[in-house]
Amino acid sequence: MIPSLVKLKHISAALSICIALLLFPCAVVQANDDNKEASYKARMNAAISMLQSDQTQSVSDFVDSQLHQDTLAGFGGDGRKRYIGYLTDIKLFHRSFILQSFEPIAPERNEFRAKLRSFNTELDYGLTLELSEHAPYKVVDLYLSSPRLSPQENSLKLTKQELVSQLSTYVDRLAERGAFSGAVLLADKNDVLYQSAKGMADLRYQVKNNLDTKFNLASMNKMFTAVSVLQLVAGKKLALDDKLVKYVDRSLFAEGDFDNITIAQLLTHTSGLGWPNYPDTHQNKLRNLNDHRPFLKHLPLNSKPGTQFGYSNEGMLLLGMVIEAVSGMSYDDYVQKNIYQKAGMMNSGNFDIDGVTPNMAMGYFYSQELQSMQSNWFIHAIKGNAAGGGYSTVSDLYKFSTALTSYKLLDEAFTKAAYSAKPELNSPYYGYGFSVRSGQKGSVVGHSGAFIGVSSEMRIYLDQRYTLIVLANQGFASEPVITVADSLIKAL
Numbered sequence: 174m175i176p177s178l179v180k181l182k183h184i185s186a187a188l189s190i191c192i193a194l195l196l197f198p199c200a201v202v203q204a205n206d207d208n209k210e211a212s213y214k215a216r217m218n219a220a221i222s223m224l225q226s227d228q229t230q231s232v233s234d235f236v237d238s239q240l241h242q243d244t245l246a247g248f249g250g251d252g253r254k255r256y257i258g259y260l261t262d263i264k265l266f267h268r269s270f271i272l273q274s275f276e277p278i279a280p281e282r283n284e285f286r287a288k289l290r291s292f293n294t295e296l297d298y299g300l301t302l303e304l305s306e307h308a309p310y311k312v313v314d315l316y317l318s319s320p321r322l323s324p325q326e327n328s329l330k331l332t333k334q335e336l337v338s339q340l341s342t343y344v345d346r347l348a349e350r351g352a353f354s355g356a357v358l359l360a361d362k363n364d365v366l367y368q369s370a371k372g373m374a375d376l377r378y379q380v381k382n383n384l385d386t387k388f389n390l391a392s393m394n395k396m397f398t399a400v401s402v403l404q405l406v407a408g409k410k411l412a413l414d415d416k417l418v419k420y421v422d423r424s425l426f427a428e429g430d431f432d433n434i435t436i437a438q439l440l441t442h443t444s445g446l447g448w449p450n451y452p453d454t455h456q457n458k459l460r461n462l463n464d465h466r467p468f469l470k471h472l473p474l475n476s477k478p479g480t481q482f483g484y485s486n487e488g489m490l491l492l493g494m495v496i497e498a499v500s501g502m503s504y505d506d507y508v509q510k511n512i513y514q515k516a517g518m519m520n521s522g523n524f525d526i527d528g529v530t531p532n533m534a535m536g537y538f539y540s541q542e543l544q545s546m547q548s549n550w551f552i553h554a555i556k557g558n559a560a561g562g563g564y565s566t567v568s569d570l571y572k573f574s575t576a577l578t579s580y581k582l583l584d585e586a587f588t589k590a591a592y593s594a595k596p597e598l599n600s601p602y603y604g605y606g607f608s609v610r611s612g613q614k615g616s617v618v619g620h621s622g623a624f625i626g627v628s629s630e631m632r633i634y635l636d637q638r639y640t641l642i643v644l645a646n647q648g649f650a651s652e653p654v655i656t657v658a659d660s661l662i663k664a665l
Contacts, residue, residue, distance in 0.1 A: 208310075209304065209310050212308075212309070212310035212311075213278060213302070213304065216239055216302055216304065216310075217285060217287060217300075220235065220300065220302060220312075220315060221270070221272060221300070223260070223264075224263070224264060224267075224269075224270050224289070224300075225270060232257050233257055235260070236253060236256050236257050236260070240256060240311060240312050240315075241305050241311040241313045243305075243313070244314065254541065254542070257541050258538070258539070260315070261541050262538055262539050262648055262649070266293065266352060266647075266650075267292060267293050267294065267352075268291075268292045268352075269291075269292045270289040270290060270291055271289065271290040272287065272289060273287075273289060273290055273297060274287065274288045275287045275288075283305070283306060284301055284302070284303045285301070285302050285304070286299050286300060287299070288300070293347065293350045293351075293352040294347065294352060295346075295653075296321060296653055296656060296657075297320065297322070297323065298318055298319075298320055299317065300315075300316075300317055300318075301314075301316055301317075302314075302315055319652060319656070320652055320653055320656045321656065322657070322660050329664045330665075331661060331664045332665075333361070333366065333665065336366075336661045336662065336665060337359070337367045339657075340357075340359065340367055340654075340657065340658050341369065343654070343657050344369055344371065344654060347650075347654065348372060352653070353371050353647070353650045353653075353654065354372025354537070354645055355371065355372060355382060355388060355628075355629075355644050355647065355650055356371075356383075356384060356386060356566070356642075356643075356644050357369050357370075357642070357643050357658075358570075358571055358640070358641075358642045359639065359640070359641050360571055360639065361638060361639055362638035362639075365571070368384055368567060369384075370382040370384050372646070372647065374386050374533070374534035374646065375534070376537060376546055382534060383532070384566070384567065385520060385532055386532050386534050386566065387521075387533040387534065388534050388566070388627075389553075389562065389622075389624065389626075389627045389629070390562070390564060390565055390622050390644070391621075391622025391624045391629055392486070392560070392622040393565075393570075393630075394558070394559065394560065394561045394562065394563045394622075395559075395560065395561065395606050396573075396606050396619075396620050396631075397512050397563070397573075398492050398493060398508075398559040398606060399440055399489075399591055399606020399607065400512060400583060400606065401504075401507055401508055401511060401512065402436065402492055402495065402606075403583055403591055404587075405496065405499050406587070407583060407584065407587050410499050410500070411436060411495065411499050412436070414436070415435065415436050416432065416433065416434065416435060417431065417435065417444075418431060418434075420494065420495045421469075421491060421494050421495065425466055426469055426470060426472060427470050427471070427473075429473075429474040430477060430478055431474065434446075435478070436492070436495065437595075437598060437605075438479050438488075439488040439491055439495075440492065440606055441482070441598050441599075441600035441603055441605065442482055442483060442484050442488060442600060442603060443478070443480070443482055443483070443599050443600050444478050444483075444485060445474045445475055445476040445477055445478045445479070445481075446472055446473070446474060446475070446485040446487055446488050447474065447475035447483065447485075448473075449468070449471045449472050449473065449487060450471060450473075451468050452468075452471070454468075457527070457555050460525070460555050460556050461503070461556075462490065462493050462494050462497060462503075462504055462558055465558075469491075472487055479598065482599055482600050482601070482602075486560040486561065489560040489561075489606075492559055493558055493559025494559075496559070504558065505522065505523050509522065511582075512582060515576060515581055515582060516569075516572045516573050516576035516577075516582065517572045517576070518569040518570075518572050520532075520565065520566045520568070521564065521565040521566070521569045521570075522563060522564060523556050523562065524557070525555060526550050526555060526556065527555060530564070533564060535550060535626075535646060536548065536549035536624070536627045536646045536647070537549065537626050538625050538626045538647075538648055549624065549626035549627070552625060553626075565644075567642045567643075567644055570631050570642045570644075574631065574633050574640045574642075577591075578633065578635070590605060591604055591606060591607055592604045592607040592616075592618035592633075592635075593609065594609040594611075604618070606620070607620060608620055608621070612663070614636060614637055614663050615634065615635060615636025615637060616634075616635045616636060617633065617634050617659075618632075618633050618635060619631040619632040619633050621651070625648060626646060626648055627645070627648070628643075628645040628647060628648055628649055628650045628651040628652065629643065629645060629651055630643050630651050632659065634662060637665070641658050643655055
C-alpha cells in the first residue's frame, strides 16, 4: 500500500522545530560563526524552520541570513532572486515537511543532512546543507536528494492489477494537491497498462493536458542524438574513436586538449568538457546548431579527455554538429527521417516555441517577483537541439522505446552498446546517450530531463519488459511518480 500523509495534515510546523531543538539543544537562531558544529545546528534548524513556515518572507530571510555571499555572487546580480525562487518552488511543491531524523554530526565534513518527509508526495527526502570551508560557516548549497520509500514499503508483493490501481490512485492524489501536471504511461511487453494526463497545458487559457500533449523533454533528447551517431557509425560514415576535430573546426575552440576528444567520449560524458560561461545573448539568436559555433571558444576543459565522467550538455550539442557534418543534413531533418519516422513518432520534434505548434504544454514555475506562476518560455532556448529541449508525447516515447528494443533503429549489437554502461571508459552508470541502472530485477535504461518548469523521464526495464514514461510541465513533478512506480514494478 502506498503511504498517505493525510492523517498528518494538522501536525503543526512547531512540532518539527521542537524536535530539532530537542535533538540539537544548543542550537540557537544566532549561530556561532567560528564553530562549525554550532553553525551546522543553527543552519539546519533555520532551513527546517524555513521549509515549515507559512510566512511569505521566510525564504528571503533565510537566504539573507544563512547563505554565503559567494554562492549568491556566483549567479551574478540574479543570485539572490534565483535562490529565493528555487527555495520557494520547493516549498510550494511539497507544501510542508515532517522531520524524520538527523544524521550524526561529522564536523570534519562540510556537508550535513536530515531526513524529511514531504506532505504532498508522501516520500522521504534527504536535506543536505553544504557549509563553507572557513568561518563564517554559512550555507554554500542546499538541496533535496531524490525521493525514497521506506524499506517496509519497498518489501511489498503485488499483482499487475494492484500495481495499476495503486499507481493510478497515487497520481490522482498528487494532482489533487497540485504536485503533478503532466502525463504518465506504463506499459508491459504486450500493451499499455496505464496512461493518464493531469493538470494544465496552459494556465492562462485553462487548457488541460491530454495524452497527446507535447511536453518539453529537456535532456531526454540526448537519446535521439546518441542513436543518430550510432546509426552513422553502423553505416561506417564515422567511428567511435574518431576525433571531434575531424568534423568540427579546431579553430573554434580555445586552447587545451580539444584535439584528443573522441566521439565515444562525447557519447559517454567523459570528454572533460566543463560548464561554459557564455556571454549574454538573446535566446532568439540560438535557433540552429550553427548559431552556437561562435560561442564554442568559451567551452572549458576541466579534465583530460577520457579520464572521468562529467555530464556535459555541450558535448551532445557538439555531436549534433558531427551528425550534420557527416550526414549532410540538418540535425532536425536527420532525426526526423531516421528516428521519428522509423518509430512512428508523429508528434515529436525540436519546435520553435515562438511559432504555432498545436497541443504543446508550457512549462510553469512560481515567480517570486510576480507572486504568481510564470511561463518558462521567456527563459528557455527558442528551440531544442541535440542536447535537449525538444518536445514529445508519452505515446511517441513509448513508440521510441518499442522501436529501440525491437532493433528497428539499430541492430542488436549497437542497441545493446547504447544502453550498456561503459566503466572501461570511466562511465560506470552511463552508456552511449543512455543512463544505466542495475538491480536485483535486472537492468533499467533510459534518460531523465529537467529544467525550470520541466521534469521528465523514461525508464525501460529490459529484463522485466516494462516501459515507464513521465512527462511534466512542472518542476520536480516526475520524481515522485517515477519513485513510486519504480517500487511497484519491482514488487511484482
